[in-house]
Amino acid sequence: MGFTTASQTIGPYWHIIEDKALADLTRFGAEGERIELTGRVLDGDGNPCSDACIEIWQTDPPSSETFPGWGRANTDASGTFRLTTLKPGPVAGRGNTQQAPHIAICILSRGLMHHLVTRAYFQNEALNETDPLLVSIEDPAQRATLIATLEAAGVWRLDIRLQGENETVFLDV
Amino acid sequence: MNEDFRPYAAGTQPPLDVPDYRGTAKRHPLRAKHPMPQTITETTGPRFSERHFPVMADMTKSTSGKEALGERIIVAGRILDEDGRPVPHTMVEIWQAGASGRYDHPADQHDAPSDPNFHGDGRVFTDAEGRYSFLTIRPGAYPWPNHRNAWRPNHIHFSFFGPAFATRLITQMYFPGDPLLAFDPIFNSTPDLAARQRLIAGFDLELTKPDFALGYRFDVVLRGRGATPMEG
Numbered sequence: 270m271g272f273t274t275a276s277q278t279i280g281p282y283w284h285i286i287e288d289k290a291l292a293d294l295t296r297f298g299a300e301g302e303r304i305e306l307t308g309r310v311l312d313g314d315g316n317p318c319s320d321a322c323i324e325i326w327q328t329d330p331p332s333s334e335t336f337p338g339w340g341r342a343n344t345d346a347s348g349t350f351r352l353t354t355l356k357p358g359p360v361a362g363r364g365n366t367q368q369a370p371h372i373a374i375c376i377l378s379r380g381l382m383h384h385l386v387t388r389a390y391f392q393n394e395a396l397n398e399t400d401p402l403l404v405s406i407e408d409p410a411q412r413a414t415l416i417a418t419l420e421a422a423g424v425w426r427l428d429i430r431l432q433g434e435n436e437t438v439f440l441d442v
Numbered sequence: 443m444n445e446d447f448r449p450y451a452a453g454t455q456p457p458l459d460v461p462d463y464r465g466t467a468k469r470h471p472l473r474a475k476h477p478m479p480q481t482i483t484e485t486t487g488p489r490f491s492e493r494h495f496p497v498m499a500d501m502t503k504s505t506s507g508k509e510a511l512g513e514r515i516i517v518a519g520r521i522l523d524e525d526g527r528p529v530p531h532t533m534v535e536i537w538q539a540g541a542s543g544r545y546d547h548p549a550d551q552h553d554a555p556s557d558p559n560f561h562g563d564g565r566v567f568t569d570a571e572g573r574y575s576f577l578t579i580r581p582g583a584y585p586w587p588n589h590r591n592a593w594r595p596n597h598i599h600f601s602f603f604g605p606a607f608a609t610r611l612i613t614q615m616y617f618p619g620d621p622l623l624a625f626d627p628i629f630n631s632t633p634d635l636a637a638r639q640r641l642i643a644g645f646d647l648e649l650t651k652p653d654f655a656l657g658y659r660f661d662v663v664l665r666g667r668g669a670t671p672m673e674g
């Protein structure tokens with residue numbers, strides 16, 4: 270028996286291991302609906318977090334030789350991250366439920382002692398109305414912090430506000 | 443069997459708001475995390491292959507084979523889950539400052555000599571029993587602007603994935619007997635003393651290679667599945 274090792278911040282120098290190629294989940298030739306997931310990471314003063322590490326994981330399409338399902342991107346001086354992936358479809362939920370299409374997001378940064386977890390759902394997806402997680406968030410404004418908006422053809426935006434007004438809903442998973 | 447990963451034990455993880463670590467002031471969420479049952483999204487996770495993520499188990503040499511300066515050390519350990527089961531074939535990422543306490547990173551302005559032969563990145567995979575090992579240079583302490591005369595203790599950054607999105611872990615390994623640990627707000631932010639001490643590697647004479655390098659042991663625990671036995 271043991272307890273999970275304590276988390277420590279990723280710090281400002283994680284770029285030592287950065288590989289920009291990891292931001293493109295389609296780099297092995299995966300076929301499907303290519304999308305860009307982009308957004309800004311902002312602190313409690315609305316200032317950009319320019320040294321964050323954003324990781325994503327999705328279970329649909331299932332990971333394969335051509336699709337890792339996982340990616341990593343940095344944020345730039347404006348706090349912006351950009352990932353290229355395939356648009357997920359619905360996935361099974363607990364019991365007999367179904368989850369709306371979503372991408373899990375892990376946020377790591379200087380000033381974060383433990384990574385934060387949130388999700389990107391997709392605007393105007395009918396299943397959003399019955400998704401167990403979205404339904405469990407009563408305040409529509411809070412729910413909206415998990416829903417990416419279509420910015421241009423194939424480009425979905427989800428800004429992540431770490432603190433304060435319109436603070437992103439972070440998940441206890 | 444309950445496949446969910448169990449919650450973190452009280453006190454064993456740092457809070458997000460750490461007043462002594464100034465960087466957390468504007469970056470910690472104010473609202474409590476939203477509870478949600480784990481789904482397939484959290485209980486599964488990425489697989490990494492050595493084909494796409496080549497092993498870099500010797501950090502002491504430049505790409506052209508020139509040797510970095512500093513004290514060579516071997517760091518090794520096991521990755522287990524909370525029930526003591528090994529976590530096999532999982533990727534471990536490593537990064538650190540060089541012997542002088544400087545990162546090979548443009549944002550590091552510390553006025554200490556940089557070492558052209560040390561970039562400070564490593565990558566290994568655990569074996570079937572959860573064991574990993576790599577060779578590096580003992581990192582130096584470095585100043586940071588958190589408070590007057592603030593210095594980070596010697597440390598190595600680690601990234602672990604484990605079997606699921608829910609087992610992601612980023613941490614730092616420290617060295618035994620470091621006088622700076624007592625003053626470091628990052629190390630000291632975890633409330634539980636034993637949990638803090640588990641971040642300190644143990645000097646290991648068995649791991650030490652005669653006439654070559656000192657050995658340090660750093661064992662890591664990732665989240666386990668199911669309810670804790672104490673909860674029945």
Ligand SMILES: [Fe+2]
Binds near residue numbers: 594599
């Ligand atoms: Fe560091």
